[in-house]
Amino acid sequence: MPRSKNARDTTRLTGKPLAETIEPASLDIGPEAEEWLSSPDLMEMGLPFAPEVVYDLNVFLLINPNFNSSCLFRADILFDSLGGLKTPEHEEEKNSFGSCRVEGGGFGAQSVEPVPARSVAGFSLTRTVVRRLIPRNPQLDRPLDQTCHFYEAGEDDVQRDTTSKRILFVLTPHLSSRDEIPFYHPLLRGLVFLYDFKSDDAKPPQGGHGTLSISFVPFPEPIQDRLDRTLAALLNTQVRLARNAHTSRRPDRGNHNPIKDNVLPKHRVQDTYSWLKLKYAPDLCPRWVEDTEPSKHVFEDLAIAAFFIELWRNMYGVAPVAERGGESDDAVFPGFVDVACGNGVLVYVLLLEGYHGWGFDARRRKTWGIFPDWVQEKLKEATYIPKPFYDAMAAAAGTESDIRELGIDTLTGMFPKDTFIISNHADELTVWTPLMAALSNPESPLPFLSIPCCSHSLSGARYRYPTPPREKRHGGRGKSTPKSEGPEPDEPEPNPQPQIGDLKALRAEQQASQADAEMYNSTYGCLTAKTMAIAEEIGYEVERTLMRIPSTRNMGVVGGRRRTAQEWRRSNKPGDSGLAQPPDTHNGGTTNEVLERIDEIVRRECSREGGVDTAAKAWIERTKGLLKGQGRGNQPRH
Template sequence: MPRNVKKNPRDVTKLSGKPLAETIEPSPVLKTLQEGWVTSPDLIEGDLSFTPEVIQNMTVFLLANPNLNSSHLFRADILYDSLGVLSAPYAKEKIQIHGSGGTDKDTQKEDHVEPLAASSVPGFDLKRTIVRRLIPRNKNLDRPLEQTCHFYEADELLPTSTSTDLSQSEQCESKTESPRQRFLVIYLPHVSSKEEMPWYHPLLRSLAFLYDFKPNASPHSSEEKKGTGIMSVHFLPYEEEPIQNRLERTLLALLSTQIRLARQTRLDEKAEGGNYNPHKDNVIPRHLVQDTYARLKLKYAADLCQNWVEDTEPNKHVFEDLSITAFLIELWRSMYGVVPADERSPDQEEQEKYDSRFPGFVDVACGNGVLVYVLLSEGYQGWGFDARRRKTWSIFPPSIQERLKEEIYIPKPFADVCTDSEMDIGVKTHTGMFPESTFIISNHADELTVWTPLMAALSNPTFPLPFISIPCCSHSLSGARYRYPPPKPNKKGSADRSEDQAVEQNPQPVAGDLKALRAAKQQERTDTGAVNSMYGSLTAKTMGIAEEIGYEVEKTLLRIPSTRNMGVIGGRRRTTQEWTSRVHSAQASQAVQCSAPDAVRAAEQVLERVAAVVQRECAREGGVEVAAKIWIERAKGLHKGQGKGNQPAH
C-alpha cells in the first residue's frame, strides 16, 4: 500500500466523503479509448500551480522510484525508453563501474521486453514510451512486474468570453481563445489475467494520470502564479470486479503522492530521471546493492534476529549491517573482480574457502561482529577487532569467533611517544600495521573515524590502503568528543577542510525556543545545512584529512536504516586500476609500479603529511604527547565500560 503522509496535500473539504464506488463516472478523456474507463470527482484536484514541465519531471522520477508509492517495492528498473534518456540497469553498470571500456559480455545480460501497444487517444499525440520492471522487496512473496508507460501530450485552444455583461451576439464577436496544455500518462501492466497481478499493484487493467494546465495570459513576475492546473486519476477496472476499500485508498494515496512530490520538484537541480542527491548511488548502481541486500536479508536476518543476545533492538542493527555488507560486496566486485561464495564455480569453491584475489579486510571497532560474520560467511577473508568482547560474538560459529579480536588500537604516532608501561592497559593493543592492500572498514567507529585515513596511510605509506569510513559521533584525534567547525569555502568556491576555527561545541538556537530548534533541524537537511551540521562537519573533516595526505576521496549516501549514512571511500579508483593491471597483464602491472627511488620518496611524503596533520590536530590538546595520554586513558575506559553495541541507536 502507498505510504501514509503526515499531512494530506489535498483540499479535503472538496471530497464527497462517499465510497468511491458511489462516485465513479465515465472518464471524459478515455471513454472513447475503451469502454470501461472511469474516474471520480474525488480523484480530481484543481487549483494547482505546477507547470506541465514540473509534472513531467516528477512523473519520470517516480518511474524509477515506485518505492515512494509502495513500501513493498525496492525500485523500478528501466528496460526501454523510446527517447533513449533513461538507462537500463546494465547500461548503468557499464558506465558507472566499468567505464567506457565495456565488453560484449556486458550487453548479454540485458533484458529485452517489448512494450505493449499504445492506443490512439483523440486529441493527444504519443510522445514517449517507457518499459519498466517493478522490483519487490521480498521476491519470495511477490514477483517482479513489467509495465509499459505511454506519455501523451496535447495543446488546445479553448473559447473564452471577455465579459459576461455583453449580449449573446456581442459575446460571439468578442470571444477569444485561451490555451490549455495537457499531459497524460497511461500505465499498462504486463499480465494476461487479474490472477497474475502482484499484491503491490492495484488490481486494474490500466491506470492513467491526466494533468490539464491553463497558463496565465500575461504573468507580471516570476513569483506570480504561472497558471492553474487540474490533476486527475483515471482507471480501467476488471469487469465484474468490485471496487474494494483497499483500491480506493490506493488511488487516493497515489494522487496525494503525485501532488506532494510535485511541490518538492525542482527543475534545475538534476537531469531527467536522475536523483536529487548527487551523492546517492554515485559509486555503485542502486539495483546491484538492493538485489544483494535482498538475498542477504533472506539468508541471514531471521536467524540473527532470533538469536540476538544484546540488550539493543536487533532489527535495526541487523538490517543496517546487512545493508552495509551488500554495498561492500558490490564495491569489492567492481574493485577486485571477486564474487560471493554463492556465485563461484564448484571447482573454485572446493579448492579454496576464500577467493585469493581478494586482499582481505579489517573491520575496526567491529562492535557486535555481524558485519564480520556475514562477510566471512560470504567468502571474504578478513577479521575485526573491538575494545571489548560483545555478547553477540558467542552466537557465531567458532571459526567466526576466531576472527573477532578483543584488541585496542593505539595510533602509531601515539605509540611512538608512549613508554612500554603506559602501553600496558590490560588488553592487547596494536598500531594498525595491517597486511598489504587490506581493505579497512570503519563503520560508526567513533574515535577511529578521523584516524581511519591516517591509519590506512601509516599501514603502508608506499601504497596507502583503501578504506570506507561511515562517520557517526564526532571525536578529535585524542579520542575526546569534539565538534569540528564547518569547512571554509576557498576562493574557488570549494570547501577548505584542512584548518579549524573555534567553534561552539554544543550550540543552541539564538531564540532558545522549539520553533528555532525546529528551523535549525530543517536547515541541516539542506545541502548547506548538511555541511554545517555536526555530522556534516565530521564527514567533511574525514574527507579533508584523507585528501590532505594524498587520497582520492569519494562521498556516497548509503541506503542503510540510519541517519548516520554517509560513506567516505578512499583509494577506490587507484586500487581498481592496480588490481585490473595485476589480473590482466603482468607487463601492465609493472608499467604502473613506481621505480624504487620514487616509491621511497612517495612513502616519505605520505609520512610527512601524516605527521603534519597529527601535530596540527593534536595542538588543541597541548601536543601529541598530551593527546596520546588522553587516548590511553580513554582506551582503558572503553575496555572496562559500555561498548558501542549498547550505545543508543544512531
C-alpha cells in the first residue's frame, strides 16, 4: 500500500467509490481484447510540471518502488533499451576487485524477456525497461518481474500558439494468472500513467498546465476498496514527488547520494540482510535479556553483519558458510576483532556464518549468556588502553599500580597481522581506531571499519571537533588518497576540472560539495571527518559510506579496503596451497615513517589536554569510573 500525504486537490474528487465512477479509458490501447478503464477521480488537472519532470520522476520510481510500497526493498533493473539504468551485474563489476568477486546468491538477475509492447494510437514507443520488484520479506511475498514501456506523442498548434506534449508509461506485470500477484502489487493486468501537458510559447515553461491520469486493465472481478485506495495513493505519490523534483537531477541514479552504495552494491547488502533477519531474528528477539528494545538492536546488528559479509566477500573472496560447500574460511579470511563489542550479537552472527574472530568490551553483557559456550569464549571482558598511553604510564614512576588497580584484563590493540578491526559505535575508541590499526602492524596497517557514534577526544573526554578547513575536506565520492599517492601539498592540482568534462561530471561534483556541507554542520559529521583525517594522515586510503542500517549513526569509515583486497588477491592466487598469505606492502610509507606520524598525531591531539601523560592519566581515571559505575553496561546501544 503506497504511503504519502495528500497532495491532490480534493475539491475536484467525487467522493464516491471507484466502482461507481469507472468509465472506459480515453486511450486507444491494443490489443482490443483488453478493457482499459479510468475514472474522473484518477485524474489531476492544472499541474505546472514540465513533461521532463514527470518523465524523470517515473524513471526514479522505477528504481525506487519503496516510495510507493513499504513492502518493497527496491527494484533490480534487468533490461533497459537505452542503457541508462544499470543492472545488478554492472553494479557488482563497479565495486569488485577481479577474482574477489563472487557470483550468485540473492534473487538473481538472469535475462528476462520484456512483455511485447502494446500499440497505442497516436503514440510512439521510445523506451523499454524490465525490472524485478524485490520484497522486504521474501517469506511473505515473492519477487515480481515487470515491464515498463515509455511512449511519447507531440502536437504543435501554431494558430493557438500552444504546444502539446503527451507522455505515457505502461506497466505490465509478468504473470499468467491472478493468483501469481503478490500482496504489494495491485490486482491489475496493466497500469498506465498519462501526462498531457500544454504550454504557451509566449510564456515561460512554468506557465503551462498539465493533466496526470491513471488507466488500468483489471481482472474480471468486482473492483475492491483496496484497489481504489491503492490507485489513488499512486497518483498522489506522483503529484507529491513531482512538486519537489528538479529537472537537473539524474533519474538513472535513483535516490542518489554520492556516498551511499559507493562501497558495496545495494542489492547484495539488502539480500544478505533479508536472509540474516529470517535466520536469526526469530531466535534472538524472544531470548533478549537486556532492558532495551530487542528488535531495534537485533535488526541493526544484523544489518551491520550483512555489510561485513558482503565487504569481506568483496575484499577476500570469502562467502558465508552456507555458500562454501563445507569448506573452512581459514585459508582465505584473516580474522576479525570487534572492539567495544557491546551486546556481542554482531560477533555471534559473524562466528556462526563462518568468519573466525572475537570481540571484547569493558563490561560483560547479559546477552552474552544466551550464546553457546564456544561463542562466549570469543567474547572477552577487557578494557583497551592505547599503546602510547600504556607506554607513557609505564615510563612514569609510580603509575603502574594505576593500571593494576583496574582489576580487569587490559589490551593495547596489538592484534595478529591482517586482522580486520570492527569499531561499531565504539565511542571513546572511534578516533583511536585508525591509530590502533596502524600501531598493531606499522609495516602493513590493519584494515578497519569504524561506525562513529558519540564524539570523544583521544583522552576519552567528550569533545566536539571543529569543522575542518574547506581545503581539507573529502570529496562526496567518499574516498581519500594516501599521502604517498597524492600530489605534494605545494603542487597545484594539475587539472581541477571534472575529468569527464561534461555536465554529468559537474553535477556529480556539485552533489559532492552539498553532501560535504551537510556533513560538517553536526558534531557527528565533524567526528567522522576527524576519524577520516587521522586515518589519511597515517597513510590509509579512506572511504566513507552511508550504511543501510536502522540507525541515525549510520556513517561508515573504511580504511585500507582497496589495498588489502588487491594485495590479498595478488598473494593468494587460485591454486595456492595452505593458509592465505598476507599482503606485504603498504602505501603509507615505511614502518618508521608510520610510527613517526602516529607519534606526531597523538602529541598534537593530546596537547589541548596538557600533553600525552596527562591524557593517559585521564584515560585511566575514566576507565576506573566506567568499571566502578554502571558505565556502558546499561547504555542503550552497547
